[in-house]
Amino acid sequence: xxxxxxxxxxxxxxxxxxxxxxxxxxxxxxxxxxxxxxxxxxxxxxxxxxxxxxxxxxxxxxxxxxxxxxxxxxxxxxxxxxxxxxxxxxxxxxxxxxxxxxxxxxxxxxxxxxxxxxxxxxxxxxxxxxxxxxxxxxxxxxxxxxxxxxxxxxxxxxxxxxxxxxxxxxxxxxxxxxxxxxxxxxxxxxxxxxxxxxxxxxxxxxxxxxxxxxxxxxxxxxxxxxxxxxxxxxxxxxxxxxxxxxxxxxxxxxxxxxxxxxxxxxxxxxxxxxxxxxxx
Numbered sequence: 334x335x336x337x338x339x340x341x342x343x344x345x346x347x348x349x350x351x352x353x354x355x356x357x358x359x360x361x362x363x364x365x366x367x368x369x370x371x372x373x374x375x376x377x378x379x380x381x382x383x384x385x386x387x388x389x390x391x392x393x394x395x396x397x398x399x400x401x402x403x404x405x406x407x408x409x410x411x412x413x414x415x416x417x418x419x420x421x422x423x424x425x426x427x428x429x430x431x432x433x434x435x436x437x438x439x440x441x442x443x444x445x446x447x448x449x450x451x452x453x454x455x456x457x458x459x460x461x462x463x464x465x466x467x468x469x470x471x472x473x474x475x476x477x478x479x480x481x482x483x484x485x486x487x488x489x490x491x492x493x494x495x496x497x498x499x500x501x502x503x504x505x506x507x508x509x510x511x512x513x514x515x516x517x518x519x520x521x522x523x524x525x526x527x528x529x530x531x532x533x534x535x536x537x538x539x540x541x542x543x544x545x546x547x548x549x550x551x552x553x554x555x556x557x558x559x560x561x562x563x564x565x566x567x568x569x570x571x572x573x574x575x576x577x578x579x580x581x582x583x584x585x586x587x588x589x590x591x592x593x594x595x596x597x598x599x600x601x602x603x604x605x606x607x608x609x610x611x612x613x
Contacts, residue, residue, distance in 0.1 A: 373581060373583065375412075375413075375414070375577060375581070376414060376576070376577050376581045376582060376583035377575075377583040377585070377608060379411045379412065379414035379416055379575035379577070379583065380414075380573040380574065380575040380583045380585040380608075381573070381585055382411045382416075383409050383411060383416040383418050383573040383585075384418070384571050384573045384587060384589075386409065386411075386418075387418045387420055387571050387573065388569075388571070388589060388600060388601050389600070390407075391420050391569060391591075392591055400418070400420055401420070401550075402420040402421055402422040402530055402569050403420075403421065403422070403425065403530045403550050404419055404420070404421045404425070404530070404532060404547075404550060405419065405550040406418070406419055406551065407419070407420075411575070413577055413578055414575045414576065414577050415575070415576050416573060416574065416576075417573075417574045418571065418572065418573050418574075419571070419572045420570070420571050420572075421530060421532065421570045422527065422529075422530035422566055422568070422569055423518040423520040423521050423566045423568040423569060423570060423588065424518075424521040424523055424526065424527040424566040424568075425526050425527055425529070425530025425531040425532060425535060426515075426516050426517055426518035426521065426526055426531075426532060426535060426570075427440050427516055427517055427518065427525075427526055427535055427538070428517075428518050428519060428520070428521045428522060428523055428524070429458065429462070429493040429496065429499060429518070429519055430462055430492045430493055430519055430522070431521070431522055431523055431524045432524055432525070433459075433524060434452075434455040434456050434458075434459050434469060434471065435455075436524070436525060436538055436539075437455035437458055437459075438451040438452050438454075438455040439451075439537075439539075440513065440516060440534055440535060440538040441454060441455065441509065441513065442538075443534040443535075443537040443538045444509075444512035444513055444516070444534050445512060446509055446512075450504065450506075450509070452472065453471075453472050453473075453504050454502065454503075454504040454505055454509070456468070456469035456471045456472040456473035456474075457469075457472070457474040457478075457488075457502045457503045457504050457505075458499065458502055459473060460473040460474050460475050461474075461488050461489050461490075461499075461501075461502050462489070462490075462491065462492050462493060463490065464490050464491070466488075466490070474488060474502070474503035474504070475488045476488060478503055479503055482503060484503070486501070489501075492519075493519050494519070495519065495605075496514055496517045496518065496519060496605075497514075499517065515532065516532045516534045516535050518570075518588075520566060520568045520588070520604065521566050522566075525539060526539065528541060528546075533546075567590060567591050567592070568588065568589070568590040568591075568604065569588070569589055569590075569591070570586070570587070570588050571585075571587050571588075571589060572584070572585070572586050573585040573586075573587075583608070583609070584608070584609045585607070585608050585609075586605075586606075586607045586608075587603060587604075587605060587606045588603075588604040588605040589601040589602065589603055589604060590602045590604055
């Protein structure tokens, strides 16, 4: 009888030890999850704070304080986060609704597309946005071409409403879109980008040697450098990359238009918003 009681006590002791171990492991997991979520939230808020700050600095009337919207990097510190911000005026990109086929094709070649693909896709972009059902002289794609490719839609025959919409254009590949997206806009209305703000690929598409231009932008502004206040479209792409001491990172990419948004306390209207985080 005593032996049976001893065995029962030992089993109960083992069971309690297992339960305590399970509770301890659960508590540790919850602690780590809470720490990860808290760190991720802190990084995300730092990235957002930098974006809000950039929106004020890009329109600062003081040339010594103004951040230029030409893609150069601006380091900034927010609490324990190191943040890098880049601002590009949307007029420095190629407008899908205004650029001609030759400039679109030149941009595609600048990001690595083969000439034949660049020519065919640029023509298809024009057919997508124009109101007629006639294909471009250099090719292009209207409803019959989409049907032949097995696509359940035809050319839109109306302007692009988002940059991502170009993914639906016949001939556009995921790889080509990934290479192009950062250099495209629907907000400038210009047939060619403004060279003062143009991205490297856009400069190349315009026949400008991009390397010295981009290198000059990375240097600190000097007295006498031109101020861009009041120039450009007033609509900006802002990339904010925050990094905490523990290695947690958060990236915020947005397109904003400065000016009253109808939202109390906001100095800009959000046109596009993408957030992401990278693990420690």
